[in-house]
Amino acid sequence: MRIGIHGVWTPETARREAKTVLGQIAQGQDPATEREEERRAVTVRELCQKYIANMKAGLVLGKGGRPKKATTVATDSGHIRGHIIPLLGTRRMKDIIVGKTSVVMKTEKLRSKADHAWRPRHRHPRHGPPRRRFPPCDRGRNHQSKPDA
Structure with missing residues (x-):
């Protein structure tokens, strides 16, 4: 050996x-x-190719227990060939199941840019103008009109 x-x-x-x-x-x-x-051992590329072949053969079921539509098959195949196979194609499935492909990255930010659930809703135009930070002053509200001279 x-x-x-x-x-x-x-x-x-x-x-x-x-x-x-x-x-x-x-x-x-x-x-x-x-x-x-x-x-x-089976690689991710081999598994993806088998999945695409089964999807085209109608063996992978979609909504309602029916085979996936042709447009969904084309979209899914494109995503698999364009993203999954180039990134993970040479990896063994055994390594992925165990978690050897996971990466732990620490960043200075607490939240990523994609995580926008924490942002206030008023930032989107359909939710109206932004809220004021301070309460509005009462100038003009409790104001008594001056008598005409």
Whole structure:
């Protein structure tokens, strides 16, 4: 079983990895078979291609338990081919299920730009003008008219 490429691994790290592999073999595991199974695992690209083929064959049901319409099939196929396959096509499904493709990013902002549920409603024109920050002054309201001179 090959552990790694010569020159990339130092002799010490290769020895440690070899001891780990020998320990797995002593416990009854077969690391070489596990690697081969991992290489043969279904990729996202293969899964997406099967899904598109089944969708075109009418095996994927849409609303009301009926096969998806031709326009929906075309739209979904375009999204899959344009977004999912280029981004995740080479990934193994096993890795995605486990969560190896997830990325945790910390940002300085508390909310993203897309999260607009927290924004006040008055910012959209159909919801009217923005609210005043301060209560309106009563100039002119409790004002008594002056008698004509």
